[in-house]
Amino acid sequence: MADGQKGQIVAGCLAPHPPHLVYADNPPENEAYSEGGWETLRWGYQRLARKLKNIDYDAIVIFTPHWQTYIGTHFLGLPQFKSKSVDPVFPNLFRYNYDLTVDVELAQAMHDEAAAQGIITKMMKNPDFRVDYGTITSCHLLNPEWDKPIVTISSNRNTHYYSPEVMVEQATALGRACAKAIEESGKRVVLVASHSLSHRHFVEEAPLPEDMSREHIYNHSQYVWDMKIIEMMREGKSREVIDIMPEFTEQTIAETEGGGLIWMLGAMGYPEFPAEIYGYQSVIGTGNVVACWDPNDETREYVL
Amino acid sequence: MSESNEPEILFGIYCPPHPQPLLSPDASAGYGKLRAAFDECRRRIEESEADIILVYSTTWASIIGHQIQALEKAVWTHVDDDFHYLGSMPYEFAMDTEFAHAMKANCEKRGLEARTVEYEGFPIDTGSVVALQLLNPENRIPACILSSNMYANRAETIVLGKAARDTLAAQGKKAVVVVVSSLSNRMFTEHIDPAEDRIHSQKDDDWNRKILEFFGDGRLEDLSQLSRDIHGQIRVQKVVAYKPAWWMAATMGQHNNYDGEVLAYEALHGSGGAVITLTPASGSVGDKEFDEDDVEFYRGDRNVLDKGMLE
Numbered sequence: 138m139a140d141g142q143k144g145q146i147v148a149g150c151l152a153p154h155p156p157h158l159v160y161a162d163n164p165p166e167n168e169a170y171s172e173g174g175w176e177t178l179r180w181g182y183q184r185l186a187r188k189l190k191n192i193d194y195d196a197i198v199i200f201t202p203h204w205q206t207y208i209g210t211h212f213l214g215l216p217q218f219k220s221k222s223v224d225p226v227f228p229n230l231f232r233y234n235y236d237l238t239v240d241v242e243l244a245q246a247m248h249d250e251a252a253a254q255g256i257i258t259k260m261m262k263n264p265d266f267r268v269d270y271g272t273i274t275s276c277h278l279l280n281p282e283w284d285k286p287i288v289t290i291s292s293n294r295n296t297h298y299y300s301p302e303v304m305v306e307q308a309t310a311l312g313r314a315c316a317k318a319i320e321e322s323g324k325r326v327v328l329v330a331s332h333s334l335s336h337r338h339f340v341e342e343a344p345l346p347e348d349m350s351r352e353h354i355y356n357h358s359q360y361v362w363d364m365k366i367i368e369m370m371r372e373g374k375s376r377e378v379i380d381i382m383p384e385f386t387e388q389t390i391a392e393t394e395g396g397g398l399i400w401m402l403g404a405m406g407y408p409e410f411p412a413e414i415y416g417y418q419s420v421i422g423t424g425n426v427v428a429c430w431d432p433n434d435e436t437r438e439y440v441l
Numbered sequence: 442m443s444e445s446n447e448p449e450i451l452f453g454i455y456c457p458p459h460p461q462p463l464l465s466p467d468a469s470a471g472y473g474k475l476r477a478a479f480d481e482c483r484r485r486i487e488e489s490e491a492d493i494i495l496v497y498s499t500t501w502a503s504i505i506g507h508q509i510q511a512l513e514k515a516v517w518t519h520v521d522d523d524f525h526y527l528g529s530m531p532y533e534f535a536m537d538t539e540f541a542h543a544m545k546a547n548c549e550k551r552g553l554e555a556r557t558v559e560y561e562g563f564p565i566d567t568g569s570v571v572a573l574q575l576l577n578p579e580n581r582i583p584a585c586i587l588s589s590n591m592y593a594n595r596a597e598t599i600v601l602g603k604a605a606r607d608t609l610a611a612q613g614k615k616a617v618v619v620v621v622s623s624l625s626n627r628m629f630t631e632h633i634d635p636a637e638d639r640i641h642s643q644k645d646d647d648w649n650r651k652i653l654e655f656f657g658d659g660r661l662e663d664l665s666q667l668s669r670d671i672h673g674q675i676r677v678q679k680v681v682a683y684k685p686a687w688w689m690a691a692t693m694g695q696h697n698n699y700d701g702e703v704l705a706y707e708a709l710h711g712s713g714g715a716v717i718t719l720t721p722a723s724g725s726v727g728d729k730e731f732d733e734d735d736v737e738f739y740r741g742d743r744n745v746l747d748k749g750m751l752e
Contacts, residue, residue, distance in 0.1 A: 206523050207628050208710070221562045226504045228560045257631050265529040266520040267564065291522070297679045298630060338504045340592055341554050421504075 153425035154274035156231030168232040174347030181416025182278040196240040199329040202395025203271035204291040209257030211291040212244040240286040250318040275331035292395040301383035308396035312403030330397030335359035335389035335424035355422035363424035370412035448609035453618040457714030458568025464527040468635035471707030478704035478716035479575040492614040498621040500568035503588035506554025510586040511541035537583035547604040552739035568621035602691025622685040624713030625675035641711035649713040659699030665690035
């Protein structure tokens with residue numbers, strides 16, 4: 138334990154990763170160029186990024202559904218990854234040159250603690266491995282300077298292999314293991330669950346992808362479900378969010394199926410304080426909310 | 442092009458997407474047999490007069506319609522999400538750009554949303570990389586890869602196959618058709634000793650062997666008709682349907698007139714991996730009258746939910 142201090146989770150962020158948001162931002166790392174778009178989400182992200190700048194933390198630990206593993210949970214296990222991430226679904230929007238550092242010590246600690254608790258795990262040590270675009274997108278939007286090391290955790294596909302209920306059990310157990318490892322590390326960590334809420338896409342794209350006159354939720358049912366989940370987040374009912382998660386996932390083809398939010402709220406001990414809501418908007422039909430759980434009573438805000 | 446303006450499909454190959462036959466063929470006797478079967482297919486392709494290898498890969502998922510790989514020279518080093526510890530897969534593939542663009546146009550003529558992808562560094566999927574590395578290692582024959590749309594169901598997939606036929610016929614290209622897919626696709630969820638690999642369950646193995654019996658008899662259209670049953674019985678529900686047999690039949694011809702040959706059937710971390718060839722022939726097998734309708738043009742959603750509402 139560093140300096141004898143217990144490590145802690147200083148924030149938990151629900152950070153959706155539509156590559157459209159990076160595309161709309163036109164950072165120099167991305168090759169594609171846009172005229173903007175999806176400002177409600179991007180401005181929300183920018184405000185959350187400013188908040189994180191004022192929080193003292195050592196690393197970002199991100200759980201991504203776009204590193205899909207069927208044989209256990211995997212952790213990035215090399216100190217640096219530099220390459221180009223091209224989105225396999227939206228390559229016209231996202232071709233991002235990244236150069237990131239990994240907190241391997243923390244990754245190994247979480248891996249070891251999860252393994253000790255019976256969870257199937259693997260460290261990923263192939264230097265040619267390409268970091269997934271979910272990690273890149275969420276981390277870029279939360280910390281565009283990339284001045285903090287990250288740890289990426291893969292999504293073990295329990296929902297598909299078993300059921301959403303099994304995912305709740307498995308991702309919660311993983312969250313608890315990660316929380317224990319963080320506490321023992323002495324580090325201050327921001328957790329990130331990288332995913333949308335409802336996740337039914339349109340299968341056609343506007344000629345100009347950022348044409349906001351074409352953007353809306355896929356159907357009203359998804360919207361109503363998303364609002365219900367966000368309302369519960371606002372009320373601090375994170376345990377209830379998890380309880381209703383299997384039905385939400387099935388009804389809205391939600392990206393919660395990957396387990397990220399379950400993992401994060403499990404690691405944070407199902408917070409009973411309100412989540413900060415930074416913005417909600419659809420992207421190619423899917424429902425996306427930027428939210429933060431700030432355990433510090435003095436810095437927690439009512440944002441929207 | 443044949444006189445009937447039908448495409449000339451030399452033969453079809455059904456093969457698994459897992460990297461073990463490429464990266465660790467010596468890790469188990471089964472992986473070695475699959476590798477030998479891939480090698481036999483490579484030899485047959487080399488001896489054929491194929492102008493193009495057309496790949497439909499179940500491990501390339503798309504959302505915006507159907508994506509078609511069109512980058513003339515696709516170069517990268519691929520690493521599998523699960524089996525990264527087996528090693529990297531550097532590749533350099535030659536794509537038939539002319540075919541890819543015509544395929545897109547023919548998809549659109551039949552009502553499909555489609556687009557080509559031509560981006561340096563585009564992440565070609567594990568299944569396509571394994572297939573093309575093993576079947577066409579010297580790039581002797583240009584290839585084209587088609588994605589598998591995650592929301593597409595039967596009608597869309599059948600029409601995609603017909604668009605491929607249109608394109609092959611119009612360009613007069615002799616094709617080897619490659620479908621990259623497991624049979625049963627449930628893997629073990631823990632790390633195993635490859636030497637002890639086996640099919641995940643008796644039920645999966647039973648179904649796989651029944652499918653192989655059909656393939657061996659050349660009953661491709663029968664398998665196409667059975668796809669929904671196969672999906673429900675032995676496929677992890679990651680996508681809406683088991684589509685490979687639909688596409689393969691629609692592309693090669695919706696009948697049972699094939700000589701089928703199962704070159705290998707082995708477990709790949711629990712899933713069913715088979716290397717199979719289907720060669721067009723004159724004889725036919727089967728006693729079924731098909732009850733799934735044929736479809737020529739994709740008309741999109743039927744908007745059922747908006748119709749027939751009570752006033």
